[in-house]
Amino acid sequence: MTHTKMLEAYPKDLGGIDREKLAECIEACFECSQTCTACADACLSEDMVAQLTKCIRTNLDCADICATTGNALSRHTGYDANLTRAFLEACAAACKACGDECESHADMHEHCRICAEACRRCEKACRDLLSSLD
Numbered sequence: 001m002t003h004t005k006m007l008e009a010y011p012k013d014l015g016g017i018d019r020e021k022l023a024e025c026i027e028a029c030f031e032c033s034q035t036c037t038a039c040a041d042a043c044l045s046e047d048m049v050a051q052l053t054k055c056i057r058t059n060l061d062c063a064d065i066c067a068t069t070g071n072a073l074s075r076h077t078g079y080d081a082n083l084t085r086a087f088l089e090a091c092a093a094a095c096k097a098c099g100d101e102c103e104s105h106a107d108m109h110e111h112c113r114i115c116a117e118a119c120r121r122c123e124k125a126c127r128d129l130l131s132s133l134d
Contacts, residue, residue, distance in 0.1 A: 018132045022073060025125040029070030029091060032122035036063035036098060039115035046109065055101050059115065062098035065091050066122060073129075081133060088126045088133075095123035 040059035043052040069091040073084070099119030106113035 018129070021125070021129045021132050025088075025122075025129040026070050026073045028118075028122040028125035029066045029073065032095060032118045033063045033066035033070065035115050035118035036060070036066065039102060039111045042109070042111035052105065055105055055112065058098045058101045062094040062119065065094040069126070085130060085133060088130045092123045092126040092130070095119040095126065099123060 036059040040056045040063070043049065043056045043059065046052055049056075069087045072087045096119070099116045102112040102116035102119065104112075106116055
């Protein structure tokens with residue numbers, strides 16, 4: 001896992017943050033961002049695209065929030081715990097909304113099922129890291 005290697009290579013102490021949970025969360029954020037982007041694109045290719053407007057929007061919002069959260073979690077210099085919590089809470093909320101939306105289409109669209117699973121993993125990783133910060 002590249003994120004674990006980068007965390008180990010960081011020259012300063014990360015404080016009390018759980019490195020394993022941090023690495024898992026960073027990886028889940030980037031995986032979810034890519035999966036949501038791909039799901040939005042797949043939705044655009046469906047014949048019933050008009051009925052998938054909310055799903056597409058939710059996918060794209062979640063992808064952006066996950067990518068931003070993954071980037072923010074990858075930076076450690078000048079760490080701000082309050083800002084980190086806000087990123088994680090926003091990402092977990094976006095993943096829950098996107099997971100719920102994609103799940104409602106999962107029986108008709110395999111890409112939505114896959115996306116819902118990625119969203120659930122990322123939401124859990126964000127909540128696990130959040131709980132370790134308190």
